[in-house]
Amino acid sequence: MQLELEQFERNNVWDLVPRPEHSNVEGVDFDETFAPKSGLESIRLLLAFSCVLQIKLFQMDVKSAFLNGFLNEEVFVEKFSNGITIAQIYVDDIVFGSTSKQKLDEFVDYMSSEFEMSMVGELNYFLGLQVKQFDKGIFITQNKYAKNLVKRFGLDNKKHMKTPMGTNDKLSKDENGTPIDPTLYSKYDRSLLYLTASRPDISYSVCVCARYQSCPKESHLKAVKRIIRYINGTVDLGILYSFDTNTNLAGFSDLDWV
Known part of the structure; x- marks a missing residue:
């Protein structure tokens, strides 16, 4: 696992993700201020x-x-x-x-x-979003970021997955599982979180994996890598905003939670 972490640092995947504004270090940049900006x-x-x-x-x-x-x-x-x-x-x-x-x-x-x-x-x-404006709408994607993410994690030659998470996959704390480095796991997960800006198809799977950042196990890392292998085969997916849309707000709820 230490070797995997060292390779991750060499590939410098962390540079792909913008630095959060709240990560000031006291004594280094603690007194700096940041202008409010669009997210x-x-x-x-x-x-x-x-x-x-x-x-x-x-x-x-x-x-x-x-x-x-x-x-x-x-x-x-x-x-x-x-x-x-x-x-x-x-x-x-x-x-x-x-x-x-x-x-x-x-x-x-x-x-x-x-x-x-x-x-x-x-x-x-x-902001890392590739925007294509057509006569009938706007399409956004992060395929360049997605390709770099897959390649730098060393999974570009692995078999593509058809779904980001298996139908019967049930992640849990896995208290008896083999622990992994939380820093490594966090970097995997945060890289994927940034990609959800244009990939709602991976949002659920990424958020499920994010629950275990404090004490990740090998089973959690395996799930994260599956998401990346799914991305490898779907790098060109994104969100289409159609001119046919309207301002009506539609809401949906699960009847089990009424």
Whole structure:
């Protein structure tokens, strides 16, 4: 197991996963502050809204964002009239779109006059999400991340699995099982958690495996590796946001829990 951990560190799979904001180390970066920014969930919400409104999304980048970071006044966001304009900011990257071409141009001109901006163009890559905008909707995937994940874990030559978890697989604490390094297991699991942003098909299996991070056993690691082998055969899967969608909220519940 120690050899497996050393190989994992050499492959540096951990670099694939963004560092969480709460991981400051006292005496190193404990006094640093972090600006609030959009998360993957809010990005997906933006994509859903853009499909409902049938808005094409664009991306721009702020040059020298941190050099312009000090503000002495309150800042508010103002809605544009005669059209709906949506925007989301992640540090120095801005995703935006509008139902009005005029208001879209006004937004770009205003931002460019206030800050040094570089126009990236149509949105196609953001926070590790590959975005494809079609005439009938938006498709997001993380196939590049998925391929790198499988390869760096050394499972790219293993047989593909048809499902992320077996129908009869029942994970438990497995108190009599062989323990494994919790750090290694956590890195496997967190790498998979990041992939669930565009892969709801693995969400349940990954979350089940995440329950055993404090005291993982070989049976848990075997389950995680099965998920990765499933991903190896389905790297191109993702989420399709169709323009046919609507704003109606649908809810479902299990009658056993009413």
